[in-house]
Amino acid sequence: MAWRVLLIQNPAKLTIEHKQFALKNDEGTFTLPLEDILAVILETPQATLSSSLLSACQTNGIVCITCDESHMPNGVLLPFLQHSRASQVGHIQQSWSAPLRKRLWQRIVQTKILNQAACLDMTRGASHSARLKKLSARVSSGDPQNIEAQAARDYWPLLFGKGFHRGQNDLVNAALNYGYAIIRALVARAQVAYGLIPAFGVHHDNDLNAFNLTDDVMEVFRPFVDRMVFSIRESDAFSLGEEKLSKEIRQQLASIGQTPCRFSNEVHTLAHVAEMLAAALVDAIREKNTTTFICPELTQENIVDEI
Numbered sequence: 001m002a003w004r005v006l007l008i009q010n011p012a013k014l015t016i017e018h019k020q021f022a023l024k025n026d027e028g029t030f031t032l033p034l035e036d037i038l039a040v041i042l043e044t045p046q047a048t049l050s051s052s053l054l055s056a057c058q059t060n061g062i063v064c065i066t067c068d069e070s071h072m073p074n075g076v077l078l079p080f081l082q083h084s085r086a087s088q089v090g091h092i093q094q095s096w097s098a099p100l101r102k103r104l105w106q107r108i109v110q111t112k113i114l115n116q117a118a119c120l121d122m123t124r125g126a127s128h129s130a131r132l133k134k135l136s137a138r139v140s141s142g143d144p145q146n147i148e149a150q151a152a153r154d155y156w157p158l159l160f161g162k163g164f165h166r167g168q169n170d171l172v173n174a175a176l177n178y179g180y181a182i183i184r185a186l187v188a189r190a191q192v193a194y195g196l197i198p199a200f201g202v203h204h205d206n207d208l209n210a211f212n213l214t215d216d217v218m219e220v221f222r223p224f225v226d227r228m229v230f231s232i233r234e235s236d237a238f239s240l241g242e243e244k245l246s247k248e249i250r251q252q253l254a255s256i257g258q259t260p261c262r263f264s265n266e267v268h269t270l271a272h273v274a275e276m277l278a279a280a281l282v283d284a285i286r287e288k289n290t291t292t293f294i295c296p297e298l299t300q301e302n303i304v305d306e307i
Contacts (some may be wrong), residue, residue, distance in 0.1 A: 277295065
């Protein structure tokens with residue numbers, strides 16, 4: 001099972017050698033088995049890639065993430081419909097009913113809020129999470145009351161302080177955006193691998209967004225990034241006066257796929273759970289039953305031995 005995320009931050013030449021991923025720089029040549037690689041993040045503009053490497057990445061289900069001049073992820077290259085039943089899954093996905101989509105969104109929002117509450121439990125204490133747990137129980141099919149937004153209004157000031165707002169131009173928001181972008185790529189990779197079409201969402205339906213379904217499902221994973229960014233901030237890693245995330249912080253955020261989370265009473269890496277969740281979503285759509293759509297839980301347990 002793929003598990004490595006390669007973060008390319010320094011000048012290098014990336015190629016295929018003897019059917020392995022090869023990185024060449026001033027220190028020599030380093031190789032890795034393709035089957036071990038989950039994602040490649042290209043931060044430096046001084047990395048060159050061969051077309052054979054890009055093709056091999058797609059064949060092996062490796063997601064490639066590009067970054068802009070400020071080192072923030074700005075693009076993703078995904079394998080093209082590798083699933084053996086891609087057409088079949090696509091047809092049932094397009095034919096899903098509105099009630100089914102609303103029930104799926106209900107499950108996603110409930111889990112997201114519960115994971116936000118768990119994040120507060122771990123960072124601020126149980127007394128801060130009580131209201132979010134109550135709000136989660138109030139989420140109904142389709143979330144017509146927009147409980148998700150009500151929870152967010154409580155959550156962010158409790159986690160990062162009263163003066164914090166999403167969208168501010170600061171290092172905390174930059175770190176959140178970086179982590180979310182990595183999760184978005186991992187979730188999209190998993191969905192494509194299981195024949196799902198990311199453009200057709202459960203709740204998100206923007207005509208200009210090719211990843212509506214990805215943006216739906218990744219909601220349950222956002223609190224995993226939130227907890228990591230909180231820990232980074234508490235360690236005073238955000239240097240005063242800095243306008244960009246340090247190389248060390250980006251390295252830590254790039255490892256988010258190895259974060260442990262509980263799924264169906266077992267602990268797995270977040271990247272593996274993204275794949276299991278994609279499979280569960282296909283089953284739920286096929287069976288028209290949301291009981292099989294079990295979402296991951298934020299946990300304090302250690303990373304399992306298979307990582």
